Amino acid sequence: MQLLLLPLTFLSKFFNAHAFFIASLPILWMLFKNPLDIKKIIPRRRTIVIWVIIILLQILAMLISFPYTSMSAVPIGIVQSVVLLLKQVVMIWMIYSFTKLYITNQENAVKFIRWALYGYAIYAILVIMPEVLITIGVHSLDGYINTLASVFETRWAGRTDFYQLGSYAVTQGRVNGFEGESPVFANLLGVVYLPIVIGLLIGKDKLVFKKPKIILWVMVIVSGIFLLMAKTTTGILTIALLYLAWLILADHHDRKLLFLLGLVGIAAIALAYVFVTPVHNVLTQFLFEKQGTSNRLGGTIGLIFTFLSTPFLGTGQGFAGYFITEYIPTWSTHNWEYENVYSKLGYPVLSGFFGWLAQYGLIIMVPLLFFVTKYIIDLINRRKQYIQAQSDNERFYYSMLNSSLVTFAVLIPSSFLSFDIFKWSMFLMLFFYWRVLSLSADNQTFPEHHYIFKS
Known part of the structure; x- marks a missing residue:
């Protein structure tokens, strides 16, 4: 049952x-089988105090913001925002509890990764590949995808302009894997699944699959096509970030191969851009002459000014929309999406990082950034200890440490551009890597007191 949790996140809406x-x-x-394990998931008093302080600071920020937002066309409720905040806290605690209870040794970690990739393969065959065929004109699968999408696809509120005609893939001609839209799908592959595959290739692991090279290289190539x-643009950026991270972390032999493959890939893309019309159209529309960026750019500018107006406490969870509307440039509002969706339902946060700054303020973000920086440094240092890994056990840990660094190499830049980065699946992998960092210590007692989730 525990091995199905990550694969089930593919069924986005459900x-x-x-x-x-x-x-x-x-x-x-697990608690039913081992009641004493409840001690593992009860946070220390210090951790509870930190979370209570964060919640109280956010409620204070909401109370300060409420008089302004209550006069807006789309008023925000404090109770609703507090509930949303508490749901996020509970989500983090549940994922922490899951990894503490189940990722307790290397065998469990290997099974978790193996089933994650099994789930991805099934998802690719049943959903993504049919969507790819639809995007290239095989419309005999429209009914199949529309039926599945009606049950499992996440759909943004207010977007009746194309959802009423069918699934996102059918109406837009773009692969989304039943996520709300294509950029969210690209982030899912780039942050959750492809770092696993790349890490296993870098570490030359043989525990997850007995013949890993063929399987993993097929996954890389097929996933690149999906992106x-x-x-x-997010998909193209994700490919570039994954490639650069892989190039940096690979050993000397693999780095030369990757560099050569990169040159061949660039040459192939250049030739395809000139001679293959569909490739030319995709690169022109989504890279060289990208249109429709006014909302994202305007929203990001609005978030930056929102943060500057309330730098210390932030606006509070869910209260940024009113302030974004106040600060966005006028030129960014002359489009269908703003006039028919955002002006009626509220302006969403379209940049993860600037959205966190605007809503949580420096008082929360500075300690969080310090924590993340310290964690990444620990990952780098632990990776150095395993760089000469010889045994299968050591290679697995080395692979997962590389996977975690690849994840951050994609996650951090993407957070500036994307708005739906932190989902259940992404938190599951982040906490999984945290447990692997613990297990990879020589005595398997990594000093977890460095981290806020110590129990």
Whole structure:
């Protein structure tokens, strides 16, 4: 049951609606079998105090922002925002609890990764590949994808302009894997699944698969096609970030091969751009002459000014929309999406990093950035200890440490441009890597007191 948690997140709409119930099942099952394990998931007093302070600071920020937003066309409720904040805290605690209870040794970690890739392969065959065929004109699969999408696809509120005609892939001609839109799908592959595959290739692991090279290289190539067929700047950026991270972390022999493959790839793309019309159209529309960026650029500018107006406490969770509307440049509002969606339902946060700054302020973000920096430094130092790994056990840890660094190499730049970075699946992998960092210590007692989730 616990091995299915990450694969189930592919069913985006269904999982989001029942996430807390689904995630609670393996936790309750483990506690039913081993009641004393409850001690593992009860945070220390210090951790609880930190979270209480964060929640109180956010409520204070909401109370300060409320008089302004209550006069807006789309008023924000404090109760609703507090509930959303508490749901995020509970989500983090549940994922922390899951990894503490189940990722307790290398065998469990290997099974978790193996099933994650099994799930990805099934998802690719049943959903992504049919969507790819649809994007290249094989419309005999429209009914199949439309039926599945009606149950499992996440759909943004207010977007009746194309959802009423069918699934995103059918109406937009872009692969989205049942996520809300293509950039979210690109982030899912780039942050959750491809770092696993690349890390296993870098570390030359043989525990997850007995014959890993063929399987993993097929996954890399096919996933690259998926990212291109998403027809989004985020997908192209994700490919570039993954390649650069792989190039930096690979050993000397693999680095030369990757460099050569990179040159061949660039030459192939250049030739395809000149001679293959679909490739030319995709690169022109989503890279060289990208249109429709006014909302994202205007929203990001609005977020920056929102942060500058409330730098210390922030606006509070969910209260940034009103201030974004106040600060966005007028030139960014002359488009269908703003006039028919954002002006009626509120301006969403379209940049993850600047959205966190604007909503949580420096008082929360500075310690968080310090924590993340310290964690990445620990990952780098631990990786150095395993760089000469020889045994299969050591190679697995080395692979996962590389996977975690590849994840951050994609996650950090993407957070400036993307707005739906932190999902259940992404938090699951981040906490999984945190547990691997612990298990990879020589005595398997990594000093977890460095981290806020110590129990």
